[in-house]
Amino acid sequence: MKTLLAYLAMLFATAALAGGPAKITDLKSALETAQGQNKMLFVQYGREACSNCQALKGMISKGDVRLSENKFVYADLNCDDAKTSALFSKQFKVEGSTLPFVVVTAPDGTQLAARSGYGSADDYAGLLRDAQKAAKKLDTGKTGKK
Numbered sequence: 753m754k755t756l757l758a759y760l761a762m763l764f765a766t767a768a769l770a771g772g773p774a775k776i777t778d779l780k781s782a783l784e785t786a787q788g789q790n791k792m793l794f795v796q797y798g799r800e801a802c803s804n805c806q807a808l809k810g811m812i813s814k815g816d817v818r819l820s821e822n823k824f825v826y827a828d829l830n831c832d833d834a835k836t837s838a839l840f841s842k843q844f845k846v847e848g849s850t851l852p853f854v855v856v857t858a859p860d861g862t863q864l865a866a867r868s869g870y871g872s873a874d875d876y877a878g879l880l881r882d883a884q885k886a887a888k889k890l891d892t893g894k895t896g897k898k
Contacts, residue, residue, distance in 0.1 A: 772812060772819035775828040779839050782827035783861050790859045792883060794819050795827045797840055798852035804870040805852040816873040818880075856883035858890055 776782040779795070786793035796812075798805030809828070811817040819826055829836050831851065843861065846853040848868030855866045856879060865883040867875070 772815070772817075773821040773824055773826045775826045777828055777830065779827060779829055779836055779843070782825055782829075783843075783857075786825040786857065786859050787861065789825065791823055791825050792859060792864070792887065793825045793827060793855075793857040793861070794880075795829060795840075795844070795855040795857070796852050797829045797831050797836075797846075797855070799831050802851045804850065807870065808852055808854070808876070811873050811876065817876040854879065856880065858887055862890060864890070 776785060782793055782795065785791075796805065796808055798808075800806075808817070812819060812826070829840060831837055831840070831853075840853075844853075844855045844857075844863055844866065846855060846866045846868050850869035853866070853868045854871075854876070856864050858864055864886040865879050867879055871879070
């Protein structure tokens with residue numbers, strides 16, 4: 753019985769951790785949280801009725817797209833909210849017209865990488881790698897070190 757309970761506890765803990773960081777649905781709060789915690793920000797900008805957006809959410813919740821809680825703040829934004837749309841458009845530049853729009857920023861909100869439309873887990877892994885490379889270049893430029 754103890755073994756079964758330990759197994760179930762481990763199973764629930766693993767499931768809870770698989771999805772990465774908790775999502776924030778307000779861009780201003782997400783930007784403040786990322787800066788305050790010195791983490792990069794992963795922004796998903798889409799809508800509930802978007803199958804591409806739901807596919808990305810599924811990949812994140814299953815852990816196929818790995819957003820480490822130690823490195824990322826996750827923002828899941830509704831593009832149908834006028835205030836959110838205005839701030840997103842002012843803050844970020846994303847090429848394309850297909851949802852979801854995904855942006856990865858430095859902790860200070862500087863856009864590092866972006867994409868639009870459906871993507872595979874490998875596509876998003878590439879986006880995260882690109883963002884991390886851009887972050888290193890940004891840090892090198894600030895400190896003058898290579």
